[in-house]
Amino acid sequence: MIEARGLSKRYGTKLAVDDVSFTIKSGQVTGFLGPNGAGKSTSMRLMLGLDRPTAGTVTINGSRYSELPAPMHEVGALLDAKGVHPGRSARSHLRALAATHRIPERRVHEVLEQTGLSEVAHKRVGGFSLGMGQRLGIAAALLGDPRVLILDEPVNGLDPDGVLWVRQLVRHLASEGRTVLLSSHLMSEMAQTADHVIVLGRGRVVADAPIAEFIAAGKQARVLVRSPEAARLAATLMAGPESPAALEPAGDDAFTVAGLTAAEVGDLAAAQGIALHELSPVAASLEDAYLELTRTELEYAAA
Numbered sequence: 001m002i003e004a005r006g007l008s009k010r011y012g013t014k015l016a017v018d019d020v021s022f023t024i025k026s027g028q029v030t031g032f033l034g035p036n037g038a039g040k041s042t043s044m045r046l047m048l049g050l051d052r053p054t055a056g057t058v059t060i061n062g063s064r065y066s067e068l069p070a071p072m073h074e075v076g077a078l079l080d081a082k083g084v085h086p087g088r089s090a091r092s093h094l095r096a097l098a099a100t101h102r103i104p105e106r107r108v109h110e111v112l113e114q115t116g117l118s119e120v121a122h123k124r125v126g127g128f129s130l131g132m133g134q135r136l137g138i139a140a141a142l143l144g145d146p147r148v149l150i151l152d153e154p155v156n157g158l159d160p161d162g163v164l165w166v167r168q169l170v171r172h173l174a175s176e177g178r179t180v181l182l183s184s185h186l187m188s189e190m191a192q193t194a195d196h197v198i199v200l201g202r203g204r205v206v207a208d209a210p211i212a213e214f215i216a217a218g219k220q221a222r223v224l225v226r227s228p229e230a231a232r233l234a235a236t237l238m239a240g241p242e243s244p245a246a247l248e249p250a251g252d253d254a255f256t257v258a259g260l261t262a263a264e265v266g267d268l269a270a271a272q273g274i275a276l277h278e279l280s281p282v283a284a285s286l287e288d289a290y291l292e293l294t295r296t297e298l299e300y301a302a303a
């Protein structure tokens with residue numbers, strides 16, 4: 001579990017993190033979202049004791065990072081995958097980390113297997129691709145078999161296989177009861193990976209909810225309708241002052257409708273003898289909900 005209470009971080013005149021409080025629970029994947037500069041990386045650095053808060057506290061399983069007796073056994077992190085000496089091999093890098101943190105040597109072998117790096121373990125890290133570097137960063141995070149994982153943009157630069165691998169890995173880690181905090185700008189990927197989302201905006205928490213709830217609170221589900229008589233159908237759906245329908249154009253002969261179900265649209269069209277060439281529900285997405293939230297945030301900021 002990770003708990004932030006009244007956490008703030010100021011850099012000069014910039015309040016990068018502004019009085020945030022949240023609880024990141026174990027046994028699930030929590031997605032950390034927010035526009036560039038929202039304070040995600042700063043919050044992660046505060047969790048890991050890499051920066052001191054200006055105010056407030058953040059604890060890992062009840063203790064501040066600096067009070068953890070064996071930090072690598074408690075929390076593993078991927079922040080910047082480039083922090084490895086290029087002349088070292090992946091294995092020697094992990095062995096050195098293990099030796100300095102009193103982690104048994106067998107863990108090196110285990111995490112190399114787990115991250116698919118066994119075959120390249122003897123190669124110089126300087127020659128690694130971006131994806132291999134990310135895997136090595138994740139291997140280092142897993143080395144102490146920690147109960148908490150903090151991964152900043154772990155799928156950055158990975159190919160589709162790598163992205164899928166990270167998704168399956170973090171889902172597996174959460175299913176073992178670990179706490180997993182993950183940041184990413186890839187909404188479609190986050191939607192498939194996270195159970196819960198925390199959204200930061202200008203240093204503050206602007207949403208903290210189970211992912212399904214967050215998506216449902218965003219843009220309403222819509223129905224895509226295509227008809228050779230699109231204009232007449234639109235007029236039919238909008239008829240009367242009480243009509244709940246809200247229409248948006250969607251190319252030639254098509255529009256989307258919010259406020260009515262596909263069945264209601266179909267029935268109204270049939271009653272007027274209007275042919276339909278397409279009638280398909282469009283599920284609300286994490287991306288829609290996120291864009292909607294950050295748009296209202298921006299409008300609020302402008303006002």
Ligand SMILES: Nc1ncnc2c1ncn2[C@@H]1O[C@H](COP(=O)(O)OP(=O)(O)OP(=O)(O)O)[C@@H](O)[C@H]1O
Binds near residue numbers: 014016034039041042
């Ligand atoms: N060491 C620092 N000195 C001064 N300002 C900083 C420092 N670190 C971060 N900031 C500022 O704090 C704010 C929050 O930055 P942070 O990197 O935490 O955002 P982020 O949400 O991780 O963004 P991104 O998605 O771009 O990684 C930004 O305005 C950034 O410029």
